[in-house]
Amino acid sequence: MSDTAPPISRFYVVSLVGILCLVFMVSQFLRSSTGVIAPDLMEDLGLRPEGLGLLSGAFFLSFAVSQIPVGIMLDRYGARVTMMGSVGIAVLGCFAFAFARNEMELTAARVLMGLGCSSMLMGPLMIYRRWFPAERFASLSGIQISLGTIGALMATAPLAFTTELFGWRESFMGVGVITLFFAILMGFIARDTPPGMAPPPRSSETLRESIGGTVEVARDRSVWPLFTMISCGYASFAAMQALWVAPYLSDVHGLDLTARGHVLFGMTGGQVIGLFLWGYAERLFGSIKKPVMAGVVLSASILAILAALDHPPLWLVTALFIVLGLNAGYTPLLLAHGRLIFPDRLAGRGITLLNFGNMTGVFALQALTGALIGFLWRSGVATEAGYRITFASLALVLLAALAYYSTIRDTSSRAVAARG
Known part of the structure; x- marks a missing residue:
């Protein structure tokens, strides 16, 4: 000013x-x-x-x-x-x-x-x-x-x-x-x-010039492990929060509209708190890659537990959903990782590319999980089993993306500042 x-x-x-x-x-x-x-x-x-x-x-x-x-x-x-x-x-x-x-x-x-x-x-x-x-x-x-x-x-x-x-x-x-x-x-x-x-x-x-800059970013091979992880990280949480948690609670636990809202309120409230807490993770670990990997493993573990349990008690399901919300706060660290690895000249285009991956990943996982559940139910798979298989598939998606993301170089804001 x-x-x-x-x-x-x-x-x-x-x-x-x-x-x-x-x-x-x-x-x-x-x-x-x-x-x-x-x-x-x-x-x-x-x-x-x-x-x-x-x-x-x-x-x-x-x-x-x-x-x-x-x-x-x-x-x-x-x-x-x-x-x-x-x-x-x-x-x-x-x-x-x-x-x-x-x-x-x-x-x-x-x-x-x-x-x-x-x-x-x-x-x-x-x-x-x-x-x-x-x-x-x-x-x-x-x-x-x-x-x-x-x-x-x-x-x-x-x-x-x-x-x-x-x-x-x-x-x-x-x-x-x-x-x-x-x-x-x-x-x-x-x-x-x-x-x-x-x-x-x-x-x-022009639009053509903007796309050209994005293509320049895309030629950097280090971008794609990050793109893959950011396309699966928030998307797996959104598939649960914005799509399947409420039907699961209705079909498996018989919750009405108000009760489903209370569980989702706890899950999303956990996300709000998690966004604050995970913001300190880079300083705590001195790294961005390490807390991201920890967050992915925890999310995949929660989904795997939900997939493994046969009609678990409602209190346990609710607790797992709240912890999943708390843990979702790790996903903004992926954008921070991108901001630090892109040079200033390409920072805007790099973040745009990552944000594109973030949102298209949500669309893809929601569409694919919808198709999966529909196919399972039409094939005679029981309702709860269909949800459990879907939760397991989301866990596998996270772990596959993590394996690719693990190949990217680590960084932190302190390391970038030290390089000047």
């Missing part, structure tokens, strides 16, 4: 950060929102497991494919305009979901949600970069992600409560209205630069 810039009130700064966090909460809510209501969608609209997997994953696929165009728009038009446009698409997605009458319409609505949420993290981070000193950027990024994850919490017990009270259609109409209100507030509050600072130069980079 310029030394000659007029003073900015603390209230305005808090309002700016607050509205950007609220908008990101919407993104986190929508990406997780099919989890607790999945059994209701299957019952009301006759969805099969394959359709449910595609429906949930559609958000992540559309989110992923929009990353490069969104990056160009952020550079060319600024974060405020880009976010206003994308949030408007998210509002349309909420209303489309509420009025959908079949699987195709629900999936199209999820695609709109993914497109609409595609700038809700990178946009605020660009604004923070312009508004605040460099030494505050990391803490603000952590605040943005941690508070945003509260949106995922709202997609558990609170969504179950409103669905029980009003219905899932009415709940999403309400979310659309709230999102529209946030968009209007953001239009009044958010600015790309603080008063007194010249607007940032707009990039003239």
Whole structure:
């Protein structure tokens, strides 16, 4: 911020950060929102497991494919305009979901949600970069992600409560209205630069040039072990949290909507806490690779235990899901690993590539696990056994990705600083 810039009130700064966090909460809510209501969608609209997997994953696929165009728009038009446009698409997605009458319409609505949420993290981070000193950027990024994850919490017990009270259609109409209100507030509050600072130069980079830079990153062989791990790490957790935990609790343990919401609330609450705790792991280990590998092994072990137990008691299942949520906090370390191994010239394109892998991995695992469960049930495999085989397959995916990731060179922020 310029030394000659007029003073900015603390209230305005808090309002700016607050509205950007609220908008990101919407993104986190929508990406997780099919989890607790999945059994209701299957019952009301006759969805099969394959359709449910595609429906949930559609958000992540559309989110992923929009990353490069969104990056160009952020550079060319600024974060405020880009976010206003994308949030408007998210509002349309909420209303489309509420009025959908079949699987195709629900999936199209999820695609709109993914497109609409595609700038809700990178946009605020660009604004923070312009508004605040460099030494505050990391803490603000952590605040943005941690508070945003509260949106995922709202997609558990609170969504179950409103669905029980009003219905899932009415709940999403309400979310659309709230999102529209946030968009209007953001239009009044958010600015790309603080008063007194010249607007940032707009990039003239074309889509072809952006893709060319990504191809340059992709030629680095060390990228692919990291890409593979980031495509499987969060995706395996999301397949559980946003898709299969609620149907499993309903089919195997007979939990109703409210009870499923409570279990998912504990699981997602564990994730929020885990995001804070795992943030210190690099300093504790003096490494990024070591805590990531530890986190992967623990997640795979929990999934293997769930797969091995025949109708385990509900208290144990709940405890395992909460620990799985706590452990999911290791996944942002993979992005930090990428930030440290890419040179400054290619850092943006490298992170974009990893984020693309992150989201497409979620889509792929949700679609594939949906197809797997559907095939198993049609083949006569018992309901619980179908879930257990699916949990085991997720554990194997994690371990296979870990074997490849183990070949990548280790690093840490201290080692990079020491190299200067």
